[in-house]
Amino acid sequence: MSIQQMLTEFKVRIIQLLLVTVFAGLILTGAFLYAGDIDKQKADALHQQSQINSDIDRLIEDDNIVRSMSASFLQLKSKGFYAQEDRLAWTEVLKQLSEQLKLPNFKYSISPQKIISNIGSGFQSDLGLAESLMEIEADLLHEGDFVSITEQLSVFAPAVFNVSECHIEKEKLIVLKQIKRNIGLRCTLAWYTVKPLPIQEGEL
Amino acid sequence: MKVSALFMVIALSLTPLRSYAFGDLFLTSSQRQLINNMRERNGAEWQIQPQTAGTLKINGFYYKSRERQSKSVVWLNGQQVPNTGRFNGGNAQSLNKRDKTVGIKLDGAPRSLSFKAGQKLQLNQLNVVDAYQ
Numbered sequence: 001m002s003i004q005q006m007l008t009e010f011k012v013r014i015i016q017l018l019l020v021t022v023f024a025g026l027i028l029t030g031a032f033l034y035a036g037d038i039d040k041q042k043a044d045a046l047h048q049q050s051q052i053n054s055d056i057d058r059l060i061e062d063d064n065i066v067r068s069m070s071a072s073f074l075q076l077k078s079k080g081f082y083a084q085e086d087r088l089a090w091t092e093v094l095k096q097l098s099e100q101l102k103l104p105n106f107k108y109s110i111s112p113q114k115i116i117s118n119i120g121s122g123f124q125s126d127l128g129l130a131e132s133l134m135e136i137e138a139d140l141l142h143e144g145d146f147v148s149i150t151e152q153l154s155v156f157a158p159a160v161f162n163v164s165e166c167h168i169e170k171e172k173l174i175v176l177k178q179i180k181r182n183i184g185l186r187c188t189l190a191w192y193t194v195k196p197l198p199i200q201e202g203e204l
Numbered sequence: 205m206k207v208s209a210l211f212m213v214i215a216l217s218l219t220p221l222r223s224y225a226f227g228d229l230f231l232t233s234s235q236r237q238l239i240n241n242m243r244e245r246n247g248a249e250w251q252i253q254p255q256t257a258g259t260l261k262i263n264g265f266y267y268k269s270r271e272r273q274s275k276s277v278v279w280l281n282g283q284q285v286p287n288t289g290r291f292n293g294g295n296a297q298s299l300n301k302r303d304k305t306v307g308i309k310l311d312g313a314p315r316s317l318s319f320k321a322g323q324k325l326q327l328n329q330l331n332v333v334d335a336y337q
Contacts, residue, residue: 102243141243142236143229170230174332176238177247183230 080158085113085132085193093157097149098138104181105139113193128195133164135188139181143168146185153189164188228303232318235332260293260325265306267299278306293327 073082080086087110098106111133117126140146150163169184231239260280267276278285278296289296294310300318309316310327319325322335 102246141239142231144236144240170334172333173326174231174235174334175329176235176332177242177330179243179246182239 079160081160082194084195085191086158090157093153097152101145101148102179103138103140104179107137108134110134130193130195132191133188134191138185140183140185141179143183159191159193161189161191164190228305228320232305232320234318238317258327260327262306262319262321262323264321265299267301
C-alpha cells in the first residue's frame with residue numbers, strides 16, 4: 001500500500017470519526033432536550049397533582065361546611081324559623097304551660113310582626129328576617145317556673161326567640177303551702193322567623 | 205299538638221329535678237321543691253302542728269370549712285341550737301356549705317327544708333320572709 005493510499009484511508013477514517021462524533025453529539029443533544037422536556041412535564045404534572053389535591057381538600061371542607069350548615073338549617077326549619085310565623089302554636093304552648101304550672105295569673109300579648117332590614121354586615125338586607133315582640137306578665141310560684149317557661153317555649157314553640165328584657169320581682173312573703181304569687185315576672189320575648197322568598201324563574 | 209302536649213307534660217314532670225338544678229336564688233332549692241309538691245297536690249304536703257305555731261327565725265350559722273359539720277353552730281330564734289340539733293318544734297339537721305343554707309326538719313314534716321341565714325318562717329302559714337324584708 002502506497003503512502004497516498006494510506007493517507008486517503010486515514011482521511012476517510014477521520015471523516016467517519018467526525019461523522020460518528022457529530023451524530024453522537026446530535027443524539028446526545030436530542031436526548032438532553034427530550035429529558036429536559038420530560039422533567040418539565042413531570043414538574044407540570046406534580047403541580048397539577050398538588051392543585052388537584054388542594055381542590056379535593058377544599059371540596060371536602062366545603063362538603064363538611066354544607067353538611068353542618070344543612071343540619072343547622074334543617075334544625076331551624078323544623079323549629080319553624082324558616083316559615084311563616086305560627087302565633088297560634090305559640091299561644092297554645094303558653095296556654096298549656098300556664099295550666100300545667102297552675103300559675104295564678106298569666107297574660108301575654110304579641111305585637112305586629114316587623115321585617116328587619118338592617119341585619120348587619122355580611123347579610124342580605126332582603127333576607128326576610130321578621131321579628132315579633134311578645135310581652136309576658138305572670139305570677140310565678142317560684143323562680144324555676146321562669147326557666148320552665150323559656151325551656152318549654154324553646155322546645156315546643158315554632159320559630160326562634162330570645163329573651164329581650166325581663167323584670168323579676170320577689171314578693172315580700174313567700175307562701176309555701178298555697179298556690180299564690182311569690183315571684184312577679186314581666187318579660188319581653190323577641191320571636192324571629194325568616195319568610196321564605198319566592199323562587200325566581202331560572203334560579204333552579 | 206296532642207303529641208307535643210304529651211311531651212310537655214313529661215318535660216314538666218321533670219320540674220322537681222330542675223328545682224335542685226340551679227341552687228339557691230330567691231328561694232332555696234328545697235323550698236322550690238316543696239312548692240312543686242304542693243302544686244302537684246293542689247295543696248300543702250303537710251300541716252304544721254298547732255303547738256309549733258309562731259315564727260322561726262334563722263339568725264345564722266357558723267362552721268369551719270376544714271372541720272366536720274358537727275362542729276358547726278346554728279342560732280335559731282336568738283338561741284344557740286345544742287349539738288343534738290334539737291330545738292323546740294324541730295331539728296336543725298345539716299349545713300350545706302356550698303349553698304350556705306341550713307336544713308331544718310320541723311316536727312310533723314316529712315322532710316327537712318333548707319333556709320338561708322336571716323330568713324324567718326311563719327310556722328302557722330308556712331310563709332317565708334327574707335332577712336331584709
